Amino acid sequence: MKFSIEQSVLVPPLQLVSGAVEKRQTLPVLANLLLKVESGILSITATDLEIEMSVNIALDGEYLEGDITVPARKLVDICRSLSGDKPINVNLEDGRLKVQSGRNRFSLTTISAQEFPNIEDTLFTTKFDIASQSLKDLIDRTQFAMAQQDVRYYLNGMLFELEGDKLLTVATDGHRLALSKIELKEVVAEELVQAIVPRKGVMEAAKLLSSSEQDCKIELNSNHIRISLGEYVFTSKLVDGRFPDYDKVLPKNAERILISNRDKIKDAFSRASILCNEKFRGVRLLLGNDKLTIHANNPEQEEAEIELDISYSDKDMEIGFNVNYLVDALNVIKTDEVKFNLGDANSSVLIESSENSDSLYVVMPMRL
Amino acid sequence: MKKIIHVDMDCFYAAIEQRDDIHLANTAVAVGGSPDNRGVIATANYEARKFGVHSAMPSGYARQLCPHLIIVKPDLSKYRAESKKIRQIFHKYTNLIEPLSLDEAYLDTSDSELCHGSATWIAQAICNDIFEATQLTASAGVSTSKFLAKVASDWNKPNGIKVVGPGEEIKFLDKLPVKKLHGVGKVMTAKLESMDIITCKELRAVELSVLVQRFGKYGKYLYDLCRGIDNRQVTVDSTRKSVSVETTFEQDISEWQDCESEFMKLLSSLSRRLEQSKGTDKIRKVYVKVKQANFVLHTAESISIGLDIKLLIALLKRLREQYPEPIRLMGIGVKFPDLKRQKTAQQINIPF
Numbered sequence: 001m002k003f004s005i006e007q008s009v010l011v012p013p014l015q016l017v018s019g020a021v022e023k024r025q026t027l028p029v030l031a032n033l034l035l036k037v038e039s040g041i042l043s044i045t046a047t048d049l050e051i052e053m054s055v056n057i058a059l060d061g062e063y064l065e066g067d068i069t070v071p072a073r074k075l076v077d078i079c080r081s082l083s084g085d086k087p088i089n090v091n092l093e094d095g096r097l098k099v100q101s102g103r104n105r106f107s108l109t110t111i112s113a114q115e116f117p118n119i120e121d122t123l124f125t126t127k128f129d130i131a132s133q134s135l136k137d138l139i140d141r142t143q144f145a146m147a148q149q150d151v152r153y154y155l156n157g158m159l160f161e162l163e164g165d166k167l168l169t170v171a172t173d174g175h176r177l178a179l180s181k182i183e184l185k186e187v188v189a190e191e192l193v194q195a196i197v198p199r200k201g202v203m204e205a206a207k208l209l210s211s212s213e214q215d216c217k218i219e220l221n222s223n224h225i226r227i228s229l230g231e232y233v234f235t236s237k238l239v240d241g242r243f244p245d246y247d248k249v250l251p252k253n254a255e256r257i258l259i260s261n262r263d264k265i266k267d268a269f270s271r272a273s274i275l276c277n278e279k280f281r282g283v284r285l286l287l288g289n290d291k292l293t294i295h296a297n298n299p300e301q302e303e304a305e306i307e308l309d310i311s312y313s314d315k316d317m318e319i320g321f322n323v324n325y326l327v328d329a330l331n332v333i334k335t336d337e338v339k340f341n342l343g344d345a346n347s348s349v350l351i352e353s354s355e356n357s358d359s360l361y362v363v364m365p366m367r368l
Numbered sequence: 369m370k371k372i373i374h375v376d377m378d379c380f381y382a383a384i385e386q387r388d389d390i391h392l393a394n395t396a397v398a399v400g401g402s403p404d405n406r407g408v409i410a411t412a413n414y415e416a417r418k419f420g421v422h423s424a425m426p427s428g429y430a431r432q433l434c435p436h437l438i439i440v441k442p443d444l445s446k447y448r449a450e451s452k453k454i455r456q457i458f459h460k461y462t463n464l465i466e467p468l469s470l471d472e473a474y475l476d477t478s479d480s481e482l483c484h485g486s487a488t489w490i491a492q493a494i495c496n497d498i499f500e501a502t503q504l505t506a507s508a509g510v511s512t513s514k515f516l517a518k519v520a521s522d523w524n525k526p527n528g529i530k531v532v533g534p535g536e537e538i539k540f541l542d543k544l545p546v547k548k549l550h551g552v553g554k555v556m557t558a559k560l561e562s563m564d565i566i567t568c569k570e571l572r573a574v575e576l577s578v579l580v581q582r583f584g585k586y587g588k589y590l591y592d593l594c595r596g597i598d599n600r601q602v603t604v605d606s607t608r609k610s611v612s613v614e615t616t617f618e619q620d621i622s623e624w625q626d627c628e629s630e631f632m633k634l635l636s637s638l639s640r641r642l643e644q645s646k647g648t649d650k651i652r653k654v655y656v657k658v659k660q661a662n663f664v665l666h667t668a669e670s671i672s673i674g675l676d677i678k679l680l681i682a683l684l685k686r687l688r689e690q691y692p693e694p695i696r697l698m699g700i701g702v703k704f705p706d707l708k709r710q711k712t713a714q715q716i717n718i719p720f
């Protein structure tokens with residue numbers, strides 16, 4: 001195997017693909033990238049057995065076909081550190097991968113390409129196209145609420161749900177829930193399709209989607225999701241589990257409604273959070289006639305009290321929240337005004353833009 | 369100024385066994401696991417200690433050092449009963465009791481008016497009462513902080529009291545070798561020795577910045593200790609935070625089948641322990657630990673409401689996959705919520 005390539009052509013795809021590499025390195029070959037040259041195309045693939053990311057790059061000039069795997073981190077670091085004014089020449093020689101550019105020469109260990117696992121080829125039952133930016137937005141508006149290493153493994157990911165011409169994403173860690181939906185160009189699923197994409201898959205997919213403004217193709221079946229975008233193909237296994245019934249926990253018929261300027265209320269929460277308990281992050285909200293008071297205190301007995309004009313005409317109430325959950329939601333609502341739909345001090349708040357209900361954020365309160 | 373007493377029973381388990389069996393009088397006795405199946409010594413009496421036998425030593429090695437050593441199987445329920453008697457005696461003098469184990473405890477008698485308010489006399493009275501009630505001897509340290517009381521209780525052991533009164537702290541510490549400080553083990557002793565520091569007096573000559581630079585946070589701790597500064601309170605906290613069981617295997621195991629069957633044995637004894645104590649509904653966490661043949665310890669822990677057996681097995685499986693080396697010890701346990709912490713804030717869950 002032999003090829004030559006410009007640094008600026010190689011490094012961005014190399015970095016994007018290597019995100020899929022297994023970080024805990026249970027199997028040595030999973031720390032490697034698969035390089036394959038065939039018919040003038042260099043393909044680079046990384047996998048952790050759960051997700052797989054690959055890219056095809058057209059080669060100019062001479063090449064020799066072949067395939068091999070090399071340590072991902074080292075190859076990325078080498079290629080990134082080169083100055084870029086000379087092409088990078090790659091050559092497989094006696095089981096070593098020689099990387100040479102100008103007067104810099106590197107020799108890397110390899111593992112045979114036969115040992116590199118690939119996600120089995122599957123037939124996809126549902127297919128549709130979507131603008132990369134729209135899908136990226138959809139993920140960004142919900143991904144912060146995904147659980148991390150929760151024993152309820154089905155929460156360590158994002159639910160993608162298709163019904164008719166609607167695509168919906170939901171994430172929850174059991175304390176708060178984020179939901180966002182968009183309309184597709186056409187009806188793609190007559191019946192409800194649900195897929196839980198694992199956390200790492202969501203993160204890597206989001207990176208991929210920011211790399212291009214083109215449309216991407218989504219393919220789904222009961223075990224896998226595939227996103228094809230330009231020269232990239234991203235495949236992830238799905239989490240085998242039942243996602244909680246999110247509709248059941250969306251509060252209906254709010255008893256109390258607060259409307260505020262988004263930036264003002266977000267900044268007020270951030271200010272109050274400086275003096276809240278670093279571990280529990282609790283703040284107390286006091287709602288009165290067109291006035292919100294936010295209280296925070298910490299174990300050192302330091303206190304913050306922030307007053308804010310808002311629109312509120314229902315009965316007075318006091319309720320506690322983890323301030324991070326509120327700020328996370330307010331960060332991704334992009335309109336000028338936000339609406340808090342509240343019940344009593346023990347029930348959840350539903351936060352949304354005051355203009356539309358495309359994105360919904362449910363946060364459970366804290367007993368303080 | 370505080371008056372702290374540290375009471376420490378003299379070779380507690382071994383002394384109980386010697387008291388109860390006339391054949392064990394005047395000979396080297398240790399309580400612990402059998403040397404044939406890799407047991408360790410829990411307690412050795414003074415006759416055995418003369419031969420170099422000490423707690424946590426493998427029983428087989430102890431037998432080599434002291435061939436006539438009699439090793440008695442531990443009877444924890446008996447020791448617990450004795451410990452309870454002793455604790456009742458403490459309660460006659462103060463309610464500020466912090467037990468460290470079955471055989472030692474800190475007492476804060478600052479506010480006690482008994483024995484004319486003399487902590488020294490209280491300590492003496494406690495030791496006398498203990499002997500009267502159990503025929504066992506105790507040693508006590510009396511001083512102005514937990515740390516000094518603990519060091520002092522070791523001073524005139526066995527059956528002795530040492531008082532380090534207010535104003536005498538520094539003089540007492542001057543001669544104290546640094547290796548007697550809590551947390552200073554072999555490695556730290558060697559490091560300090562390489563800096564020509566043997567006693568607390570020499571340690572005190574070192575500037576704080578030097579100690580912090582060398583040992584980090586621990587440097588500040590050393591700086592305080594050698595000056596007798598220890599502001600820890602005697603805390604009465606009897607709420608049990610966890611229950612666990614563990615076992616050391618006669619032979620290292622590595623096959624999954626063996627792990628699983630050992631796991632089931634542990635599970636049944638854990639369940640029994642839980643029935644005796646708090647029950648399973650308050651459990652918030654479960655964990656598994658394994659010690660490899662080379663003594664490296666690995667643990668895996670997860671949130672769990674109740675005793676989730678499947679989850680425990682999954683944790684064990686994950687540990688075994690991550691660290692497939694043969695193991696010599698396995699333990700499983702559960703943790704209960706810290707009630708004090710819960711009060712400050714409680715996040716309500718989404719009712720899925």
